[in-house]
Amino acid sequence: MKIGIFDSGLGGLIVARAIRKMMPEYDYIYFGDTKRVPYGNKSHKAVYEFTREAVEYLFQKENCAIVIIACNTASARALKRIQREYLAKNFKDRKVLGVLIPAAEVAAQFKRVGVLATLGTVTSNAWAIEIKKFNRKMNNQTKVFQNPAPLLVPLVEEGENERAKPFIVKYLQPFRNKNIDALVLGCTHYPILKKEIKENVGHSVKIISQDKIIPRKLKEYLARHPEIAKKLSKKRSVKIITTDKTQNMDRLVKKWFGSIIKK
Numbered sequence: 001m002k003i004g005i006f007d008s009g010l011g012g013l014i015v016a017r018a019i020r021k022m023m024p025e026y027d028y029i030y031f032g033d034t035k036r037v038p039y040g041n042k043s044h045k046a047v048y049e050f051t052r053e054a055v056e057y058l059f060q061k062e063n064c065a066i067v068i069i070a071c072n073t074a075s076a077r078a079l080k081r082i083q084r085e086y087l088a089k090n091f092k093d094r095k096v097l098g099v100l101i102p103a104a105e106v107a108a109q110f111k112r113v114g115v116l117a118t119l120g121t122v123t124s125n126a127w128a129i130e131i132k133k134f135n136r137k138m139n140n141q142t143k144v145f146q147n148p149a150p151l152l153v154p155l156v157e158e159g160e161n162e163r164a165k166p167f168i169v170k171y172l173q174p175f176r177n178k179n180i181d182a183l184v185l186g187c188t189h190y191p192i193l194k195k196e197i198k199e200n201v202g203h204s205v206k207i208i209s210q211d212k213i214i215p216r217k218l219k220e221y222l223a224r225h226p227e228i229a230k231k232l233s234k235k236r237s238v239k240i241i242t243t244d245k246t247q248n249m250d251r252l253v254k255k256w257f258g259s260i261i262k263k
Contacts, residue, residue: 001231002027004064006054009037009157010249011189012070013240013257014211015099019068022215023222025234029062030257035244038153039073040118040187047120051078052086059091062239065231066095068218070188070210073118075100076126095228099210101130102217103184106208108134110182112143113208114175116197117186119148127186147174149187156189159252165196172200182206192256 003026005016016030031054033039039047051074058064069075075098082096100121107113108131115127128144135142149171155164175183183205185191191209198207222229240253 001063001065001233002029003232004029004031004055004058004062004067005070006031006033006051006058006067006074007070007188008033008039008050008073009153009189010034010242010252010256011153011156011187011192013253014191015068015070015188015214017257018211019215019218020238023219024236027233027235027237029058029064029239029241031058031062032240032242034157034242034246034249037157038118038150039071040120040148040150040153042073042120044077044120047074048078048081050074052082055082055086055096056090059094064094066097066228068214069096069098070214072100072126072187072210073120073124074098076121076124095225097218097221099188099214100126100186102213103186103208103210104130105134106213107131107144107182107184108138108140108142110142110206111140112178112180113145113182113184114172114178114180114201114205115144115146115184115186116149116171116190117146117184118153119150121186122146122148127184145175145178145180146186147171149190152193153187153189156192157252159248159255161193161196164193168193168196168200172197175201180205182208184208185210 058067079098191211
């Protein structure tokens, strides 16, 4: 059985690449819903339906034992319902994990945190909620500031990093007088713009990027859950599929992951 990784588009490939680098022995399948990207401006109901469809496909058609939802909007708006309702009813022996909570645990160690995310994720207030949960455990208090960056995902999907620069300046502006000591990249597309973002926030601000967190957390999870780990095949294969294919996708996939896309 495989490890499935799902995102609304191609941004999750950055997380997928990092996971595979840490645990190359497993078989992976990446599913990008490029036909309906971005999810950030979709309704709560639509995000759940799209995510459930992807999870179902990865379980039924691709024989995945575990699926990582490498999309913060889906992690914020669909993950808990899928875990509590969908899995309990349909796939009791499978697991679905998100990317938001592990990064929130890291963010909770700081005093003043900015969160740059999609409109859907910001509206859900999931980052502030999860950070405060960890604050209670750590006996710490974190002030959370959030700002949506709705145009970054489409620009990243088109490989337009240069055109994204003025929008990065605009979206980071609300954080400038907040004296933040850490900035969460609250969308798995944003690490692609990490260099440009770092240049704007300054080197004193810690960048919390999920591609640096999720691989270690997944490895620890599999160590704690041998009943899942023992199901995973180890042929070192990787398969990348999408719901739509555009002319520049092969180029972006090669750049971000290194494998050719399949539809």
